[in-house]
Amino acid sequence: MIERNAVAPKDFWLPWPDVLDHLPFNGEGLLPAIAQQYDSGEVLMLAWMNRAAIEETLASGRVCYWSRSRRRLWRKGETSGQVQHLMELRLDCDGDTVLLLVDQQGPACHTGRQSCFYNAVRADRVEVISDPLIDPQMLYSR
Amino acid sequence: MIERNAVAPKDFWLPWPDVLDHLPFNGEGLLPAIAQQYDSGEVLMLAWMNRAAIEETLASGRVCYWSRSRRRLWRKGETSGQVQHLMELRLDCDGDTVLLLVDQQGPACHTGRQSCFYNAVRADRVEVISDPLIDPQMLYSR
Numbered sequence: 653m654i655e656r657n658a659v660a661p662k663d664f665w666l667p668w669p670d671v672l673d674h675l676p677f678n679g680e681g682l683l684p685a686i687a688q689q690y691d692s693g694e695v696l697m698l699a700w701m702n703r704a705a706i707e708e709t710l711a712s713g714r715v716c717y718w719s720r721s722r723r724r725l726w727r728k729g730e731t732s733g734q735v736q737h738l739m740e741l742r743l744d745c746d747g748d749t750v751l752l753l754v755d756q757q758g759p760a761c762h763t764g765r766q767s768c769f770y771n772a773v774r775a776d777r778v779e780v781i782s783d784p785l786i787d788p789q790m791l792y793s794r
Numbered sequence: 795m796i797e798r799n800a801v802a803p804k805d806f807w808l809p810w811p812d813v814l815d816h817l818p819f820n821g822e823g824l825l826p827a828i829a830q831q832y833d834s835g836e837v838l839m840l841a842w843m844n845r846a847a848i849e850e851t852l853a854s855g856r857v858c859y860w861s862r863s864r865r866r867l868w869r870k871g872e873t874s875g876q877v878q879h880l881m882e883l884r885l886d887c888d889g890d891t892v893l894l895l896v897d898q899q900g901p902a903c904h905t906g907r908q909s910c911f912y913n914a915v916r917a918d919r920v921e922v923i924s925d926p927l928i929d930p931q932m933l934y935s936r
Contacts, residue, residue: 654913654920657912657913657920657922658905659905659930660922661922661925662922662923662924662925663921663922664921664922665919665920665921665922666919666920667918667919667920668915668917668918668919668920669918671913671920684826684840686828686837686840688837692835693834693835693836694835695828695830695837695893697886698826698828698886698891710915740914740915740916741914741915742911742912742913742914742915742923743911743913743915743920744839744840744910744911744913745903745904745905745907745910745912745913746910747913749840749910749911751837751911761887762887763800763801763887765887768886768887768888768891769884769885769886769891769893770799770884770887771796771799771813771884771885771886771887771889772882772883772884773810773852773882773883773884773885774882775810776809776810776811777807777808777809777810778796778799778807778808778809778810778813778885779805779806779807780799780802780803780804780805780806780807781804781884782804783803783804788801
């Protein structure tokens with residue numbers, strides 16, 4: 653369905669309910685979702701969304717993922733307070749990846765770092781390139 | 795293995811060969827890989843990498859993915875010329891997602907657009923928010 657947008661000019665649109673009904677969820681009913689801080693452009697994390705997570709996120713304006721380990725909806729920040737406010741939800745050309753432009757409250761990463769992508773491969777090393785903003789024990793003890 | 799970096803301070807490092815040997819590839823031997831334009835911060839696309847794709851990308855400095863549809867290594871730009879030069883490869887806290895900071899030559903998307911994420915969900919519509927930079931027929935006819 654969303655492929656119809658591929659050759660369309662800017663400002664063309666399709667009805668969201670129809671696109672949603674045809675999103676190519678994987679065998680587990682999930683799509684990968686990238687969270688990006690809307691103003692700085694920092695890529696914060698990648699997680700997974702099912703249809704219910706996408707619908708709740710759009711309805712509430714707070715990002716909700718599907719936790720593959722806990723096998724339930726995961727309202728980002730429900731334990732840690734690290735809420736993600738949704739600024740815009742985008743889909744790629746194939747409709748099989750979600751890009752979430754968010755306003756992240758506090759660090760996105762469970763380690764207390766702003767972004768989960770703090771490991772850089774440089775020559776024969778994997779280097780830690782950022783320090784935690786908050787002691788992770790503080791995030792999960794509230 | 796990479797979890798050892800979680801509580802480490804900035805500039806701590808682990809040997810890359812050891813981390814590579816323990817990356818948590820999925821059941822298909824793949825990790826999702828986000829490509830981000832290194833200077834503008836624009837998220838360009840999401841694709842997949844197996845171990846060989848990661849090794850080739852680091853060795854050559856040109857991004858190589860695993861094409862799930864063609865079931866072979868896919869050197870980005872091999873047909874279209876839309877090469878991605880690698881600036882840095884990063885891993886997230888769990889080591890199960892790759893972030894590629896790249897310098898994208900030409901548009902990243904097969905539709906001729908700079909980014910694949912040109913579909914924005916706004917109210918009850920999915921709107922096209924960017925025009926192609928190049929006619930996609932030009933990209934694949936060279």
